[in-house]
């Protein structure tokens with residue numbers, strides 16, 4: 001067994017195994033350097049046991065392969081990597097890392113590419129703040145499972161977590177608390193730039209989210225002129241949703257939105273920004289649609305594609321917009337009408353399979369329950385096209401796992417919510433051939449790696465650890 005997660009589309013063991021020669025690692029890194037520099041750096045961590053090498057090492061760009069695709073061949077005489085692009089080479093190196101154990105690698109051949117171009121992990125740093133070192137570790141975990149997007153939920157009722165030069169009171173007044181009475185925090189402009197570079201080096205793009213028009217208590221606290229009532233607000237430490245909204249029509253609100261969206265767009269390297277749109281429960285549907293359509297025009301005017309939560313389906317969003325499905329309880333008709341627009345594509349984050357803030361089992365002491373409990377098999381056994389009502393598979397370009405942090409108070413609890421379920425969602429996102437038995441054996445092997453790395457994880461009784 002090679003225990004690669006997510007499993008490649010095709011993988012064949014060839015029998016036999018080799019030591020990994022330091023010379024071969026060096027050669028591979030040199031060959032990658034000119035066309036896949038990040039993969040070249042990542043390969044250097046594969047520690048060879050000696051400096052000799054008698055295998056022929058090749059690493060070549062092959063544009064006949066599908067996007068992010070790669071092939072690998074490792075046998076007694078050859079170490080051959082081919083990739084469609086830089087990302088494909090990087091993923092191939094991640095696979096090599098997983099295939100190498102204690103300086104040895106079993107001989108194998110594999111050919112692989114992802115089904116979904118967008119494979120995301122969402123982290124809420126608004127309810128509880130997690131800073132640069134923690135986010136870096138989440139990026140490391142995500143990219144080892146070939147996720148290519150980290151969605152950061154940066155604002156909510158409980159805190160505003162990104163410095164915006166034009167609106168300094170956001171972080172001065174609305175970032176220093178969290179839901180546990182802690183002192184919160186925020187990402188400075190330099191932190192945000194650093195994290196994007198860190199992520200890009202691992203072929204992960206950051207998708208930043210500022211949530212509008214609801215989930216805005218913290219913003220209203222910092223800038224009361226954007227509220228519908230000018231009330232002075234205190235930090236909100238509770239876990240209710242849907243009670244806050246900016247004034248929908250005032251110039252003050254739209255100047256604010258222009259400032260923060262403009263700043264976010266200018267500082268974001270990736271092609272997309274997420275502007276929320278969930279649970280705006282104080283608005284009528286008509287008010288909501290008018291608001292998000294204007295919000296979409298603001299995003300477009302700053303040259304970014306828009307991602308919005310599912311409630312925005314059915315509104316007239318700019319071409320290239322993505323709608324993120326999350327709540328299987330919501331009205332289906334907006335989704336299916338959005339699906340008729342060929343310009344609108346979908347990300348699948350069904351609450352009952354991908355919401356990693358949920359309990360693993362009903363008896364867990366922490367975690368949400370509104371979508372039931374989600375054990376690792378529930379996170380594994382689903383198909384995007386089966387869970388998005390009225391949306392054809394061809395319109396679903398992404399899968400994202402979401403970690404909201406109302407109940408996530410420490411980094412250990414954070415990883416114990418992610419693991420072992422994240423690799424299950426990685427397989428759905430990558431589109432690996434489903435096989436629970438194969439997956440559960442591989443997952444047990446990964447548990448040993450997490451242990452060695454000091455990563456807390458949930459010991460699901462569904463896995464023979």
Ligand code: TNX
Nearest residue numbers: 241278309326355357368404
């Ligand atoms: C719904 S999902 C929310 C979040 C909560 C989450 C808890 C979504 C778009 N909104 O505000 O944190 O449920 O599971």
